[in-house]
Amino acid sequence: MLRLNQIYKVFNEGTPDEKLALGNLELQMTKGEFVTVIGSNGAGKSTLMNMISGKILPDAGEVIIDGENVSAIEEHARAKMIGRVFQDPMLGTAPHMTIEENMAIAYGRTNRRGLGFGVTKKRKELFKECLGTLHLGLENRMTAKVGLLSGGERQALSLLMATFTDPKILLLDEHTAALDPSRAELVTNLTKEIVEKNQLTTLMVTHNMQQAIDLGNSLIMMDKGQIIFEARGAAKQKLTVEKLLNEFQRIKGEKMINDRAVLI
Amino acid sequence: MFSALFNSFESGMIYAIMALGVYLTFRILDFPDMTVEGSFVTGASVAAIMIVNGYSPIVATLCAMVAGFIAGTITGFLHTKGKINPLLAGILMMIALYSINLRIMGASNIPLLSQTTIITNIQDAWAGTGLDNLLNGLLSFVGLGDSLPKTWAILIVMLVVAVVIQAGMSAFLKTEIGLALRATGDNEAMVKSFSAHTGNMKILGLAIGNALVAFSGSLVAQYNGFSDIGMGIGIIVIGLASVIIGEALFGAKTIARATLAVIGGAIIYRIVVTLALRVEFLETGDVKLITALIVVGALVIPKISDKQKEKTRKKRRLKEIQMRHDGTLPKGREEYASVKSDL
Ligand SMILES: Nc1ncnc2c1ncn2[C@@H]1O[C@H](COP(=O)(O)OP(=O)(O)OP(=O)(O)O)[C@@H](O)[C@H]1O
Ligand SMILES: [Mg+2]
Numbered sequence: 001m002l003r004l005n006q007i008y009k010v011f012n013e014g015t016p017d018e019k020l021a022l023g024n025l026e027l028q029m030t031k032g033e034f035v036t037v038i039g040s041n042g043a044g045k046s047t048l049m050n051m052i053s054g055k056i057l058p059d060a061g062e063v064i065i066d067g068e069n070v071s072a073i074e075e076h077a078r079a080k081m082i083g084r085v086f087q088d089p090m091l092g093t094a095p096h097m098t099i100e101e102n103m104a105i106a107y108g109r110t111n112r113r114g115l116g117f118g119v120t121k122k123r124k125e126l127f128k129e130c131l132g133t134l135h136l137g138l139e140n141r142m143t144a145k146v147g148l149l150s151g152g153e154r155q156a157l158s159l160l161m162a163t164f165t166d167p168k169i170l171l172l173d174e175h176t177a178a179l180d181p182s183r184a185e186l187v188t189n190l191t192k193e194i195v196e197k198n199q200l201t202t203l204m205v206t207h208n209m210q211q212a213i214d215l216g217n218s219l220i221m222m223d224k225g226q227i228i229f230e231a232r233g234a235a236k237q238k239l240t241v242e243k244l245l246n247e248f249q250r251i252k253g254e255k256m257i258n259d260r261a262v263l264i
Numbered sequence: 265m266f267s268a269l270f271n272s273f274e275s276g277m278i279y280a281i282m283a284l285g286v287y288l289t290f291r292i293l294d295f296p297d298m299t300v301e302g303s304f305v306t307g308a309s310v311a312a313i314m315i316v317n318g319y320s321p322i323v324a325t326l327c328a329m330v331a332g333f334i335a336g337t338i339t340g341f342l343h344t345k346g347k348i349n350p351l352l353a354g355i356l357m358m359i360a361l362y363s364i365n366l367r368i369m370g371a372s373n374i375p376l377l378s379q380t381t382i383i384t385n386i387q388d389a390w391a392g393t394g395l396d397n398l399l400n401g402l403l404s405f406v407g408l409g410d411s412l413p414k415t416w417a418i419l420i421v422m423l424v425v426a427v428v429i430q431a432g433m434s435a436f437l438k439t440e441i442g443l444a445l446r447a448t449g450d451n452e453a454m455v456k457s458f459s460a461h462t463g464n465m466k467i468l469g470l471a472i473g474n475a476l477v478a479f480s481g482s483l484v485a486q487y488n489g490f491s492d493i494g495m496g497i498g499i500i501v502i503g504l505a506s507v508i509i510g511e512a513l514f515g516a517k518t519i520a521r522a523t524l525a526v527i528g529g530a531i532i533y534r535i536v537v538t539l540a541l542r543v544e545f546l547e548t549g550d551v552k553l554i555t556a557l558i559v560v561g562a563l564v565i566p567k568i569s570d571k572q573k574e575k576t577r578k579k580r581r582l583k584e585i586q587m588r589h590d591g592t593l594p595k596g597r598e599e600y601a602s603v604k605s606d607l
Contacts, residue, residue, distance in 0.1 A: 053457070079459035086453070094450035097443070104440070105447050109458040113440035161458075 001201045002029040002052065002169055007061035009047060009225075021047040023225040025061070029169075032199045034216030036206055038244075044225040045205045049173045052203070054078040066168050080110055083167030083200075085158045085175040092158030095147030099138060099157065102146050103127040106161035130164045131157075134190065152183030156190055163194050170195065172204040188215070209241045223252065265542075266411045270419070272538040276531035277422035278483045279502065281429055283510075283530040284523060285476030286503030289336075291522070292437065293469040294449040295343075298354030298500055300477045302361025303335040305496040307478025309365045312374040312491035321382040325482045332478020333471045335361060340467030365493055372493040381486035383418060390417030418487070426527050429476065434520040445469050446519075477503075498552050505555055506530035508562040533558065 009022040021044050029035055039045050050056045052063060054075035063071045070078050086092050093102050104118035104127075119127075124142070131139040134156050138149075146154060155175060163170060172191065176184035192215060195202050206212050212219055219236050221229040221244070228251050231239055282304060289297040307328035314324035335357060342353040366372065390396070400412045413419075436442045447455035448465040456462050477499070485491040510529025516522035533555075540546055540554050 076456050076459050076461050079457055082457075084457045086457075091451070091453050092457075094447040094454055096450045097446060101443055101446075105443050105455060105458050105460070108440050108444065108460070113444055113460065115436075115439045115441060117438055118440045118443040119438070 001031040001033070001066055002027070002203075003062075003064040004028075004048075004051070005062040005064065007051060007063070008059045009051065009056065010059055013059075020225050022051065022058075025226060027220070027227060029201055029203070029218075031201055033218055034195055034200075034202045034204070035218040035220060036204050036212035036216045037220050037222060038206065038209060038212045039222035043222040045222055046173055047225075048222070049084075049171050049203070049205065052169065053082055053084055053171060081168040082171060083109075083162030083165070083169070084171045085155070085162050085173070087174040087177050089151040089154040089158065089178055092161070093146045093149075093154050096145060098143045098145055099131070099149075100124060100127055100142040102157065103130070103142075103161060103164075107165060109167075110165050130160055133194075134160060150183075152179050152186060155179060155183075155187050159187065159190055159194065163198060163200060166198060166200075168201060170200045170202040172202065174205050174207060177207060191215070209244055213239050213241065213244070221248065223248075228252070266408060267413060268538050268542070269535060270413045272534035273531055274418045274422060275484070275487065276534035277419065277426050277527070278480060278487055279534065280426045280480075280506065280527040280530035281483070282477045282480035282499065283503045283506035283526045284426075284429055284433060285473040285480070286500065287507045287523065287526045288433065288469055288476070289473040290504065291507060292446055292449050293466060293473075295350050295466065295470065296354065297336075297339065297470060297473065298351065299335055299339045299357040299361070299470070299474055300354075300503060301496045301499050302358040302365065303332040303474040303478045303496075304481035304484075304499045305365045305491070305493060306331050306335055306361055306368070307481030308485035308491035308495060309368040309374070310478070311482035312376055312485050313368055313370070315376060315379050315381060315486070316374060321380060321385060321486065325382055325479065325486075328482035329475045329479045332481075333475035335478070336470035336472070336474030337467055339474070340463075340470040343470075344463035344466055362493070369491060369493070374491045375489065376486060376491065377489040382483065383486045386421045387415055387417045390415060390421070395420075422483075430523045430527055431520075434523045437519045441465075441468075498555060501552075501555050501559060502533065505533050505559045505562065508559060509533055512562050512566045 004025055004027040007022050007025040009020075011017070011019045011021050025044075025048065027048075037045050037048070047056065051058060052065075054063075054070065054073060054077075058071060061071070062069055065078075065081050070081075084092075094105065097105075100119045104123065107123060107127075108118070127142065128139045131142070136153055136156055138153065138157065146157065149157065155178075159172075159175065175191075176187045179187060188211065191204070194200070195216075202216065204216065206215075213236075217236060218230070218232040219239065220227050220231075229244075229247055282300070286297075286300060289295045289300075310331045311321070311324040311328040314327060315321055319327075339353050339357040342348045342356060343350055346353070348356070396416050399416045400409075403409060403412060437446055444455055444460040445465045445468065447458075448460065448462045448469070452462050455465075481496070484495065506529040507526050508529070509532050510516075510525030510527070511522065513532065514521065514525035514528050516525060536558060537551055537554060541548065541551070546554070
């Protein structure tokens with residue numbers, strides 16, 4: 001479903017700030033695979049997500065989604081295949097527009113936008129039904145401005161908006177990191193539910209190792225712009241936080257430094 | 265006095281069309297578009313030169329709109345393709361339009377007093393309906409009979425035009441494209457991730473906004489009986505004043521309400537200026553200063569009242585918490601609150 005071929009990305013080339021963000025990165029994901037991504041700060045996880053979404057373009061290498069080489073396709077056009085949830089709850093929704101209008105914008109992801117009304121009676125029914133699956137009571141507040149929602153509610157809404165139109169790839173970049181523990185758990189559970197129900201091909205960055213182990217069916221560890229460790233299928237099921245840390249030490253010859261790592 | 269107010273209603277309605285254009289770029293797109301200072305005059309110039317050359321005033325006015333549309337499109341390209349900062353893109357376009365407007369007119373002023381314009385067209389068509397007698401009769405009836413307006417045509421027709429544009433705009437902003445346009449001004453990263461071409465949305469918004477501004481400019485020229493190279497100075501501030509006064513007085517909860525508020529704001533702005541100029545020591549040249557003061561007032565006063573409202577809200581909230589503590593909160597609210605605290 002997704003293939004990254006020898007991706008290179010250098011930021012600020014030719015300046016003292018030059019930074020190899022991704023170096024010779026290779027990744028393959030099959031349809032319906034749920035991959036969690038861990039790695040220390042600056043490892044290139046967000047850059048990887050941006051590379052797939054088209055927010056940044058590779059210096060070299062190819063991005064292939066569903067057999068189509070999309071390396072040169074712009075972000076907005078690529079977004080027809082991709083659902084995204086950002087780390088910042090403010091980024092995923094339009095605060096001065098209502099819940100139903102936000103849903104309508106998300107609904108438009110897969111089609112060409114026209115001069116028909118965005119929120120029709122029929123769509124309202126659909127939005128209501130989808131919002132109901134969140135069990136947050138948002139289906140009764142469809143005409144409320146999204147800016148009035150709490151961070152957790154906004155993030156749950158962003159998740160729904162990114163997924164209810166069946167994207168080919170779902171990208172989640174630390175989408176629970178800005179939430180307090182109980183809200184983070186709620187959004188994590190919703191993620192699990194939605195991904196399982198829709199069999200979405202998902203790439204999820206998290207700084208919580210336990211979560212990375214518990215969720216999904218594959219795990220990759222990144223460091224300095226490369227994937228240094230992969231565990232899939234049965235190997236993934238047997239992972240523990242301790243094993244992961246040891247693995248990192250064995251590969252790198254040093255202790256993992258991650259100021260945000262939660263090692264429970 | 266009455267006739268001065270009557271005139272400010274008339275011109276308020278015409279300027280409201282410009283203010284709706286400014287609302288679209290400034291509020292909806294969050295783009296401080298200085299192009300309007302030039303495109304307003306472009307509208308006036310195109311209409312004026314075509315009218316004196318014998319074109320039908322309707323065709324001339326339509327062409328004025330198209331000219332504004334093109335000006336907005338170019339600003340949009342400068343910003344989205346040329347990656348020029350919004351403010352600078354608008355200023356560049358405004359300066360460029362100054363020269364272009366002079367070229368269009370071939371002079372710095374074109375008088376239209378003896379010409380057939382849209383305004384005279386409307387008045388002629390209106391005269392046949394006999395509605396003036398009816399409305400003036402009404403005025404005399406309520407005791408305002410001593411300074412009857414010459415014609416109601418402009419007021420009524422411009423009101424209809426402004427409301428039709430307002431209704432069209434608020435309907436457009438609810439379409440799929442309209443929603444994407446609004447989201448572009450609200451959260452660009454978000455709407456991009458839902459596959460909207462935000463660059464094109466900005467170009468479209470700027471084009472429509474400037475088309476409205478040029479339309480208004482062409483009507484102002486025909487209403488005042490001349491087009492002048494300097495008539496655009498301060499237009500952006502007048503537009504902003506209308507938008508901000510409207511929001512402050514009538515609210516902006518929904519798009520329909522906000523756009524109606526813009527029309528109301530434009531009329532009130534005209535009335536305030538008219539009244540201010542009746543004060544003995546103020547001169548016509550002071551209008552711009554008054555406008556600036558109105559905008560400052562309209563920007564600052566709501567902030568103060570917001571703060572006041574927040575204080576009362578806080579008090580109410582505290583009381584609610586106290587009530588919940590005592591177990592006296594009504595059942596329905598409790599349910600809603602618990603859902604919220606889950607998250
Ligand atoms: N637009 C950019 N310009 C310059 N450098 C960048 C840019 N984006 C990322 N980088 C650099 O690339 C490296 C990888 O950044 P990235 O954001 O992908 O890290 P990350 O793994 O997501 O880290 P974190 O856990 O902190 O989110 C960092 O050193 C960062 O400073
Ligand atoms: Mg990151």
